[in-house]
Amino acid sequence: MDRFPFRPGFVRNISPAVLNLQRVYEQNRQRITKKDVGSVPDVAAPQTKGTPRLLLMGQRRSGKSSISSVVFHKLPPSETLYLESTARIQKDSLNSFMDVQIWDFPGQIDVFENPNITFDIDAIFGEIGALIWVIDAQDDYLESVAQLNNTILHIQRSYPHINVEVFIHKVDGLSDDYKLDIQRDITIRIQDELSDEGIENAPVNFHLTSIYNHSIFEAFSKVIQKLIPRLGQLEAMLTNLCRTCRFEKAYLFDVNTKIYIATDSTPEDMASYEICSDFVDVVIDFTEVYGSWPRTQSWRARLEGEPWSQPVEDQVACELAEAGMVLSDAQRPIMLREVDRFLALVAIMKEGSYEKMPQINLNVDVVVKGLTEFFDITKPKEVKAAAVVEGRKGQGS
Amino acid sequence: MSDLDGNSSAPAGDAFGQTQTLKKVKKQKVLLMGKSGSGKSSMRSIIFSNFLARDTRRRGATIDIDLSHVKFLGNLTLNLWDCGGQEAFMENYLSQQRAHVFSNVGVLIYVFDIESRGDVERDLATYVNIISALVQYSREAKVFVLVHKMDLIQPAMREAVFDQRVALVRRKTAEAVSIVRKQKPDASAHPQSPPFPSTQIPDVDLDMQLFATSIWDQSLYKAWASIIHDLVPNLAVIETQLASLGVAIDADEILLFERTSFLVVSKWSSREGERNPYGDRFERMSNILKSWKHTCSKFTGTPRNAEQFSDFEYKMGPNFAMFATKFTTNTYILVCMPPGEARFNSAKLNVAAARPWFRFLDGPPVPMSSSSQMLAGGGYGSEAAGGSES
Numbered sequence: 001m002d003r004f005p006f007r008p009g010f011v012r013n014i015s016p017a018v019l020n021l022q023r024v025y026e027q028n029r030q031r032i033t034k035k036d037v038g039s040v041p042d043v044a045a046p047q048t049k050g051t052p053r054l055l056l057m058g059q060r061r062s063g064k065s066s067i068s069s070v071v072f073h074k075l076p077p078s079e080t081l082y083l084e085s086t087a088r089i090q091k092d093s094l095n096s097f098m099d100v101q102i103w104d105f106p107g108q109i110d111v112f113e114n115p116n117i118t119f120d121i122d123a124i125f126g127e128i129g130a131l132i133w134v135i136d137a138q139d140d141y142l143e144s145v146a147q148l149n150n151t152i153l154h155i156q157r158s159y160p161h162i163n164v165e166v167f168i169h170k171v172d173g174l175s176d177d178y179k180l181d182i183q184r185d186i187t188i189r190i191q192d193e194l195s196d197e198g199i200e201n202a203p204v205n206f207h208l209t210s211i212y213n214h215s216i217f218e219a220f221s222k223v224i225q226k227l228i229p230r231l232g233q234l235e236a237m238l239t240n241l242c243r244t245c246r247f248e249k250a251y252l253f254d255v256n257t258k259i260y261i262a263t264d265s266t267p268e269d270m271a272s273y274e275i276c277s278d279f280v281d282v283v284i285d286f287t288e289v290y291g292s293w294p295r296t297q298s299w300r301a302r303l304e305g306e307p308w309s310q311p312v313e314d315q316v317a318c319e320l321a322e323a324g325m326v327l328s329d330a331q332r333p334i335m336l337r338e339v340d341r342f343l344a345l346v347a348i349m350k351e352g353s354y355e356k357m358p359q360i361n362l363n364v365d366v367v368v369k370g371l372t373e374f375f376d377i378t379k380p381k382e383v384k385a386a387a388v389v390e391g392r393k394g395q396g397s
Numbered sequence: 398m399s400d401l402d403g404n405s406s407a408p409a410g411d412a413f414g415q416t417q418t419l420k421k422v423k424k425q426k427v428l429l430m431g432k433s434g435s436g437k438s439s440m441r442s443i444i445f446s447n448f449l450a451r452d453t454r455r456r457g458a459t460i461d462i463d464l465s466h467v468k469f470l471g472n473l474t475l476n477l478w479d480c481g482g483q484e485a486f487m488e489n490y491l492s493q494q495r496a497h498v499f500s501n502v503g504v505l506i507y508v509f510d511i512e513s514r515g516d517v518e519r520d521l522a523t524y525v526n527i528i529s530a531l532v533q534y535s536r537e538a539k540v541f542v543l544v545h546k547m548d549l550i551q552p553a554m555r556e557a558v559f560d561q562r563v564a565l566v567r568r569k570t571a572e573a574v575s576i577v578r579k580q581k582p583d584a585s586a587h588p589q590s591p592p593f594p595s596t597q598i599p600d601v602d603l604d605m606q607l608f609a610t611s612i613w614d615q616s617l618y619k620a621w622a623s624i625i626h627d628l629v630p631n632l633a634v635i636e637t638q639l640a641s642l643g644v645a646i647d648a649d650e651i652l653l654f655e656r657t658s659f660l661v662v663s664k665w666s667s668r669e670g671e672r673n674p675y676g677d678r679f680e681r682m683s684n685i686l687k688s689w690k691h692t693c694s695k696f697t698g699t700p701r702n703a704e705q706f707s708d709f710e711y712k713m714g715p716n717f718a719m720f721a722t723k724f725t726t727n728t729y730i731l732v733c734m735p736p737g738e739a740r741f742n743s744a745k746l747n748v749a750a751a752r753p754w755f756r757f758l759d760g761p762p763v764p765m766s767s768s769s770q771m772l773a774g775g776g777y778g779s780e781a782a783g784g785s786e787s
């Protein structure tokens with residue numbers, strides 16, 4: 001995954017203290033789980049042991065490969081015009097704070113109604129984190145909806161916990177009214193069909209998406225967040241930060257994909273997500289252009305010589321990347337702070353708070369440390385998962 | 398992060414701005430021509446009016462000539478003649494309006510739509526007629542040929558398609574020029590270019606550059622930065638001053654942007670900075686910052702041409718540090734520094750202190766004689782200002 005530019009400078013440090021903390025944390029967790037025994041089981045918690053998997057399914061040309069390329073490989077949306085139709089299952093992985101598999105299916109195959117091949121259904125759905133069903137909103141969608149219903153009926157029997165995420169896709173160019181009409185229509189068609197079959201409250205969610213704007217990233221954020229263990233704890237940390245630093249809104253971003261994996265508890269706001277996401281983009285670009293190539297020895301020698309006489313590492317205030325941008329409108333600053341080589345904290349600050357930056361930085365330091373510890377602890381032991389996947393390969397077509 | 402310099406957001410340079418009208422402002426007539434639908438008005442609105450590429454899809458064709466005066470920096474005005482490309486208009490430019498359109502031209506920008514199937518011959522014939530008229534009335538004019546809408550070509554084919562078109566255009570240009578040079582200046586007809594006799598090499602002294610462009614990527618900024626580059630008055634002064642600023646503050650790179658278009662007006666790199674493997678970084682920075690402006694404008698609800706951000710800082714631990722900030726009334730400056738908190742802070746102060754050096758960017762030229770002392774006398778962070786000027 002070397003194609004992502006954010007990597008080079010983002011150095012990760014794990015202190016011995018963290019290891020200790022991990023042990024303490026484990027003990028606490030076990031105590032809590034014991035206490036929780038009598039209460040309702042957490043249905044939303046991921047059921048998988050290994051790497052969670054996202055399946056991209058839907059009819060031909062609905063946009064599955066485009067979505068996967070734009071979100072996970074940074075393909076410019078306009079270049080998706082040149083993508084070829086997918087012939088066999090395309091398996092991809094996101095190696096980030098959490099490892100996720102993405103399987104892009106060919107639209108022309110229906111895994112349940114295929115006369116030629118019998119799919120190992122368990123191999124496909126066994127490890128699944130979510131099924132993403134892509135519907136082309138600019139096309140006639142009745143057939144796709146029927147196929148989706150059929151799929152849901154099949155998996156409901158054996159895998160009732162699978163989240164079904166319906167992406168009503170290519171909504172760019174559609175009026176807001178029309179978008180909502182379509183969403184309502186599709187929702188009703190699915191719910192009616194399911195309740196006819198006696199299934200109520202199936203975990204089916206709807207998203208209006210397009211690769212030409214932020215909506216596809218926002219939708220993926222929602223999908224991925226459901227796979228994160230103890231998301232609530234993360235959200236609480238961000239909510240706290242917003243309160244102590246008087247931030248308007250804070251996000252924790254996966255910098256490679258610009259998916260946000262948590263935000264504070266204030267109401268969702270697409271505009272805030274967009275500007276923070278674009279700010280991550282700006283920082284990534286500068287990182288690539290100025291921070292991704294090695295400087296010469298003489299350059300370094302000069303910086304460390306008289307009158308500085310210090311290694312450059314000691315000349316900087318913060319060894320993690322940090323950025324700030326002041327908007328002219330009301331002097332509202334936006335700040336970014338690297339958490340580890342995958343994650344960055346991005347926040348919109350309140351007017352005029354730039355003067356308090358030193359204080360804010362102290363608070364941010366504390367939260368960043370907390371986040372780092374959180375991810376060190378929750379990081380799954382990624383040993384067997386890969387082997388499992390390997391063993392089941394080759395059933396695509 | 399350090400506190401912002403309290404003065405930085407004040408409308409710097411106003412005092413100097415008032416003194417304008419002392420000396421003449423340089424005006425440049427820029428013709429924008431090419432077939433209807435080739436994308437002339439689109440690029441104009443993106444570069445100078447901060448339109449988004451996708452906003453151009455609904456534009457109507459330009460009727461006759463759309464004239465606009467673009468104030469670029471304080472002392473350069475571009476008179477942009479966006480010439481509607483429908484055939485009836487084109488014929489009119491070449492006949493009735495010939496002298497009016499083609500006299501006193503500083504720059505001709507001819508836009509080829511690379512996707513215009515079938516029509517290539519006709520497009521080239523028109524191009525030849527226009528070059529002829531240009532050479533006839535404005536011998537000194539510079540020509541920029543933009544092979545446009547490259548995004549519509551499969552990525553793997555782009556280079557080959559562009560090279561082929563370049564060869565074709567160069568050949569046609571040479572033919573057109575050689576024919577006109579042999580004719581009397583009052584030649585009335587549109588010379589149809591006969592096959593070029595291979596024995597005779599014309600002396601093509603037409604100043605021409607070709608670019609592959611698309612409104613969907615940074616290539617547009619590369620082409621337009623080249624177009625404006627030679628038009629900017631006092632360029633040598635700007636370059637010298639940037640260099641001494643760069644040396645004094647120990648920077649690795651400095652870019653100076655015009656504030657509306659975010660085109661790079663001038664740049665300076667240290668020896669280390671020149672080792673940067675990203676050769677396309679200048680147009681890339683224009684593109685990044687311009688699209689950032691859009692994001693801000695959408696977020697704040699302020700007009701797209703309004704000023705959107707005043708200050709940006711980015712410190713990448715022990716790798717590098719940079720800041721971009723409002724500089725003079727008409728410019729932003731981007732400074733890339735080596736890492737180091739103290740170095741960074743004094744660089745910011747010194748850049749603020751150097752503003753008066755560059756006030757001439759906001760108005761007619763003022764004498765420069767005293768300026769070389771400004772930095773050393775600034776007195777901020779003696780370590781940083783101690784660098785030798787040469």
Ligand SMILES: Nc1nc2c(ncn2[C@@H]2O[C@H](COP(=O)(O)OP(=O)(O)OP(=O)(O)O)[C@@H](O)[C@H]2O)c(=O)[nH]1
Nearest residue numbers: 060061062063064065066080085086107170210211
């Ligand atoms: N307008 C619009 N077009 C899109 C969007 N997403 C994808 N497309 C276009 O849809 C077409 C088909 O996209 P693909 O990603 O190849 O579709 P697919 O679902 O992978 O198709 P198969 O591999 O055949 O199953 C391409 O031309 C894309 O440019 C979108 O959000 N909006």
Ligand SMILES: Nc1nc2c(ncn2[C@@H]2O[C@H](COP(=O)(O)OP(=O)(O)OP(=O)(O)O)[C@@H](O)[C@H]2O)c(=O)[nH]1
Nearest residue numbers: 433434435436437438439454458459482546611612
């Ligand atoms: N794909 C693509 N389309 C472009 C590009 N540049 C412009 N267009 C589109 O081309 C169409 C015509 O653009 P205009 O800018 O109106 O064309 P024009 O040259 O001004 O045409 P006239 O005014 O009739 O001479 C618009 O729909 C633009 O969106 C480009 O680089 N790529």
Ligand SMILES: [Mg+2]
Nearest residue numbers: 064065085086
């Ligand atoms: Mg596909």
Ligand SMILES: [Mg+2]
Nearest residue numbers: 437438458459
């Ligand atoms: Mg036009």
